[in-house]
Amino acid sequence: MSKEIVVTGGGGYIGSVLSNHLLKQGHKIKCIDRFYFGFEPIQEFLGNESYQYLQKDIRSVKEEDLTGADIVMDLAGISNDPASDLNPSLTRKINHKGTVNIAKMAKVAGVPRYIMASSCSIYGASDGAKLFEDSDQKPVSLYAKSKVAAEKDVLALGDDDFCVTFLRLATVFGLSNRMRFDLIVNIMSMYAITKGRILITGGGKQWRPLIHVQDVARAFNLIMESETKIVNQNAFNIGSNNQNFQVATVGRIVQQTLPMPIEVEVVPDDVDKRNYNVSFDKVQNSLGFKTKYNIEFGVNEIFSAITNGLIDPQDHKTVTVKYYSQLIHMDKLLSQIKLRGRLF
Numbered sequence: 180m181s182k183e184i185v186v187t188g189g190g191g192y193i194g195s196v197l198s199n200h201l202l203k204q205g206h207k208i209k210c211i212d213r214f215y216f217g218f219e220p221i222q223e224f225l226g227n228e229s230y231q232y233l234q235k236d237i238r239s240v241k242e243e244d245l246t247g248a249d250i251v252m253d254l255a256g257i258s259n260d261p262a263s264d265l266n267p268s269l270t271r272k273i274n275h276k277g278t279v280n281i282a283k284m285a286k287v288a289g290v291p292r293y294i295m296a297s298s299c300s301i302y303g304a305s306d307g308a309k310l311f312e313d314s315d316q317k318p319v320s321l322y323a324k325s326k327v328a329a330e331k332d333v334l335a336l337g338d339d340d341f342c343v344t345f346l347r348l349a350t351v352f353g354l355s356n357r358m359r360f361d362l363i364v365n366i367m368s369m370y371a372i373t374k375g376r377i378l379i380t381g382g383g384k385q386w387r388p389l390i391h392v393q394d395v396a397r398a399f400n401l402i403m404e405s406e407t408k409i410v411n412q413n414a415f416n417i418g419s420n421n422q423n424f425q426v427a428t429v430g431r432i433v434q435q436t437l438p439m440p441i442e443v444e445v446v447p448d449d450v451d452k453r454n455y456n457v458s459f460d461k462v463q464n465s466l467g468f469k470t471k472y473n474i475e476f477g478v479n480e481i482f483s484a485i486t487n488g489l490i491d492p493q494d495h496k497t498v499t500v501k502y503y504s505q506l507i508h509m510d511k512l513l514s515q516i517k518l519r520g521r522l523f
């Protein structure tokens with residue numbers, strides 16, 4: 180049955196793929212986003228009568244913005260460690276308070292279900308032992324800490340009438356309308372394709388769980404359709420036991436997948452403290468979730484998109500921290516040079 184789904188962050192890397200997936204399943208989408216990456220990521224949906232968008236900050240979303248929705252999928256926010264460090268207080272306001280605001284407004288509006296995009300990075304620095312949903316959380320970064328704080332406050336809002344679920348996503352890879360070349364598989368693929376080299380940073384021994392962006396969309400869909408008694412006030416690691424890799428291994432897979440010779444170089448730098456080897460048993464055993472797409476698939480689709488000119492590897496929007504830094508810089512500059520609010 181067709182559902183009315185609010186997707187916050189629907190103009191982002193995952194959100195645009197998720198919206199496409201849900202539209203194809205016959206659902207209606209209302210995207211709420213500030214659209215920091217512009218409107219290109221949602222261009223293909225404009226004109227689709229099942230799609231609408233609202234350009235709004237999640238911190239100021241009100242009850243009436245969510246009224247009538249069957250479910251809210253909450254993905255908006257500052258989406259990685261370095262971008263979160265640009266302005267720590269703003270990150271807390273958006274990733275923690277903004278997320279809680281969406282959940283609160285959803286509850287007040289009588290929306291029965293809410294799913295939050297959380298992250299496996301909340302487990303933080305570990306010794307390489309398997310991490311389960313109830314494992315200790317030792318977030319290393321401000322980004323991960325903001326996810327922990329948001330999960331805690333949103334969990335407290337859950338009850339029999341308001342089903343809240345946390346999807347702790349593995350690191351995502353694959354193609355999207357808002358391409359990101361700051362995620363390990365994507366960046367390694369892009370460098371290998373454009374420069375013939377892969378750089379392994381942070382030592383290479385650190386574990387990373389990986390998941391294709393289309394599988395993330397499938398996971399949100401599955402949670403939405405699952406019985407509330409299984410998913411309410413519950414967290415699930417979203418990924419695959421077959422796709423936990425050490426970073427150096429990811430480099431080798433990318434190297435072996437591409438059709439040209441690629442050099443792999445381990446850069447001598449600080450050891451990456453973020454190390455997480457995650458168990459995905461729970462989502463597989465309780466909901467039957469299995470990923471469909473592997474790293475080789477993601478590398479090949481990036482290879483063909485770059486070589487066919489469908490994506491520009493130099494596009495400054497693809498590196499989140501660089502792009503947000505530019506926006507902050509331009510914002511300051513414009514406020515200095517504008518006269519009576521006008522540039523020209």
Ligand SMILES: NC(=O)c1ccc[n+]([C@@H]2O[C@H](COP(=O)([O-])OP(=O)(O)OC[C@H]3O[C@@H](n4cnc5c(N)ncnc54)[C@H](O)[C@@H]3O)[C@@H](O)[C@H]2O)c1
Pocket residue numbers: 187188189190191192193194211212213214215216235236237238253254255256257258259273277296297298299347348349350351352357359362499
């Ligand atoms: N990509 C990953 O590997 C990954 C892994 C784990 C968790 N996540 C989480 O998934 C979610 C989506 O990540 P993504 O990779 O699509 O990131 P993204 O940066 O591409 O998308 C985030 C979207 O949120 C919007 N946004 C930012 N601040 C906002 C605000 N104050 N109000 C309204 N909209 C705002 C941006 O405009 C953007 O469209 C994030 O919450 C992220 O933390 C992502």
